[in-house]
Amino acid sequence: MPQPSGDTRHEHDFMKLAINPSPSGSELAVLFSGEGRPHPLHTIGPAIHDYVLVHTVLAGRGVYEVRGHAYPCRAGDSFIIFPGELFSYQADEHEPWHYVWVSFVGPASRQLLANVGVTPDCPIVSGSSLPDIRMLYRSLQDSLSPAGDAPLADLESAGWLRLLLGSFGRANGAGRLAKPDDTTAIDRQIEQAIRFMSLHYTQQVSIDQLSRTLGYHRTHLSRMFKRTTGLSPKQYLMTIRLERAQTLLASTAMPIDQVASAVGFNDPLYFSKKFKSATGFAPSDYRKTALSVKHEE
Template sequence: MNQDHKYFTISINPLHSNLDLSVLFSGEGTPHPLHKMGPAVHDYYLVHTVLSGTGTFETGGRTYTCTAGDSFFIHPGELFTYIADADNPWHYIWVAFTGRSAGTTFAQIGVSPQQAVVSGSNPRKIRHYYRHIRSCFQQSDFPQLEELESEGWLKLLLRELGRANTHHITNKPTAETDIKRQVGQAIRYLELQYTQSVSIDQLARNLGYHRTYLCKMFKQSTGLSPMQYLFNIRMERAKQLLQTAMTIDQVASSVGFNDALYFSKQFHKWSGSAPSVYRKELRQFSL
């Protein structure tokens, strides 16, 4: 038993990795009245969710009174203090994590040192996610698999907290940014589906836009029609693949052309050289 808590349990990740989000530890506890942490800083991200009781959290020049359903967020390097209520100390659960996308994820759900508390989340779902995170590190002889699982549950937890915090998410689209988002969706679709047979009708249908509207917005933003943009993606990728040992047929198939001869004609028209000539020139240049 932790001497600062009436109830305390914790699960620790035995691995140290560099995932996008890597759970370090997760726990649950009921501290004694007036139990205090800080003023201090951590070198990792930490989220507490209050299940019952009351406490006070301070960071970023603000003081918050937190009760059941509130979650408070600690950023690495940011000074914080939190203290349990004297008469009704909180019972909370927590998870600490690091990772390449940790800071970006906090920003995406509308959390910052100046806005460090989220209220109104679904307590049942939240507790469910925390429990799964903790249980990940108690299951098997394969901690690398447990860590992958814990990352998934952590993302679900943060997604749920973000849903409760939409009024603090600042990147809501204006009319202009909404158009950029729509065109961005189309570009992303083409970048991922260029190996497939793609039509404008199919693209518009999959994205939920009218064909004419999509084409107009796309050309205004990029200067190209969607099919011209797709063609350039395929040709640029073909240039990369022609630097490998793949055959012309294999390159053609890999960039969405079923007919290698037709691919060669299109590549010639686009680059000024047939694929075989382009490849030969690359080899001569590298000598």
């Protein structure tokens, strides 16, 4: 497991470190987290890490340098070191910073950081709420306590890390994030509507409720939805239900009325009518045909 490089305790007035006893190979895993008050002009680097390392300044000042840019940081600011980037950072001569840090790895790392507006070209988050940040870092470090259970430490610390990244996203604000144009915004809302229907098709989905949830009038959502998919929301939901019904009929021995209920139909007769209209087969005939094809294979 990667470890923080060098013994820097003698260069700090205060320092503590918590290490994940068993980091997983999951999409996001904390390696270690700590807190320290380095001496004036204490410097790290130039160096390169093979993990993400985030520092959040609680008090004092310092400078983070990467890609030829120097970023002055003070209380409420966080600077993010990306894997493979040559960096250095130094505490202020008169007001050396007091900071907390967390290191993590995983294939989801870069995308999660990008989602909250952090990239190698934009590695600073400003304006974080220090009481909230302190609580999140403290909880993350507590989850790595040696007295805890190793697998749970890995799971819990990753959860606290996600909350920490979420707080960075709120601090960055909409103005720091890429602003999608109207078309992209609409596309995202349509994707969200499709995802909602795909997850809730077994329930009595109300298009009115869906429209309110997405912040659109039903008429506007229906018009945008049909322009994107070629179907109205109601038609798309029906398509999802009937496709799921085909899967159940072909792969299970569930009675027809249970299949109907499982895909969101309260009335088995109405389900049969809609199914035959869409596929050309009654549900029972569709099952027989599907089974015969399987036997032939």
